[in-house]
Amino acid sequence: MATVRTAKKLLLGKEIEHMINAAGKNQSEAAALIETGQPRMAGLIDGKGNIAVGDLERLANKLGFTDAGYQAALLELRRDGHKRGFWSSGYHRAYSEDLRLRIDLEKHADQIRSAEVEVMPGLAQCEAYARALHADMPEQGDLTLEDRVQARLARQDIYDKPEAPSVHFVLSESCLRRVWGDEQVMCEQMDYLIKLSNQPNVMIQVMPFNARPGRRSPIGNRFTLMRVPSPGVAGPLELAYTEGEGEIRYLDDKKALTAYDTAWTRLATAALSFDESRKFVRKVAREFE
Known part of the structure; x- marks a missing residue:
């Protein structure tokens, strides 16, 4: 193995x-x-x-x-904290092998920056949204819908850690408007975004359809930048996580990290401010009522 x-x-x-x-x-x-x-x-x-x-x-x-x-x-x-069988027990089974590293990085990170399109990021999904998102997924052995939902929600335990990471989202407007479940589910999701945005370590920005981040900004691609502090002398671990065409990639070379960091800065600059984003989310919530 x-x-x-x-x-x-x-x-x-x-x-x-x-x-x-x-x-x-x-x-x-x-x-x-x-x-x-x-x-x-x-x-x-x-x-x-x-x-x-x-x-x-x-x-x-x-x-x-x-x-x-x-x-x-x-x-x-x-000294690794995961005991033998950790990933094959309970809801942990819902994490694919490629995704397990991301879950562990989230747990140890002090900074997470995520640009998302179409679907709410896992770290920002309410239970009803997560359930609707996974409702039509085919069964895999004895893996249940409840396992998938609990696996998704468990990732958000990082918000309650004594040293919680700084988490910053830039969400395309499509994340807010793409309906999963029904209007009630989406109302709950919008309310959850507002609740999250009130936490001191969570920042949420919305990229409306009419924003102009620049032709070279990968607003059509989702990516996450994570930084994990080190107790040693080599400096923090920095990685870019990307998904595309069924492939998960973890990038740590300086050229790629610089490119994604530049793209992130461009997106965050073009997106609505934190206060404007809250107002935008509330507006979308009212449209779902």
Whole structure:
């Protein structure tokens, strides 16, 4: 079974890569320090492998990272919070393998920025909307509609964490007007958006149809930018999450991140202000009454 990538594994991989580069080594040379091969080292850096405590300590020491506090941070990243069978039990089964990394990133992120079209983002769906959205999905084994709904709603537990992330949405007007369920469901969804927008860590902007974000802004494509803080020295983990034609992609190269960050800034600038967006959502809600 392939190793499930998690936020902690990716952060650890980032720290391992930082140590290797700082020591002036390549992956093969670093792998030799713990008597393994370059492919395994590449997997660790990419968050796709596991490393024993002894090997991690030995690697850090031989690369010159002997500080006890730093090594403790590395070991904490190695300690994954998910117990065996976590993803195959209860509503967790509803998360596809490709989506599991996103769920874990959301849980550890300190900043989430999401641009959405057509469908409300999962982190902003009320229960009635989530239920209507999944109502016609075909059965998959013993996976029930209730499993899918609870899996969607459980993601919003991040709002109640002691250190809740900053969450910022730019929603196309189509998200508000595309009806799922009936008018009552949509009224509930609009009310839920207003409720969310009143939370200090949640920002919601609407991109009306008549806005002009620029030809090169990917308003037709949904994407999410996530930042996960690191206890180490390599800096935060930053990823862009995209979906298209049935494919989920996680991008972390600087060129792609810069492009999406620029697109985000353009969209957020062209969208309605937070107060104007609230008024717009209330207006749409009245139209559904």
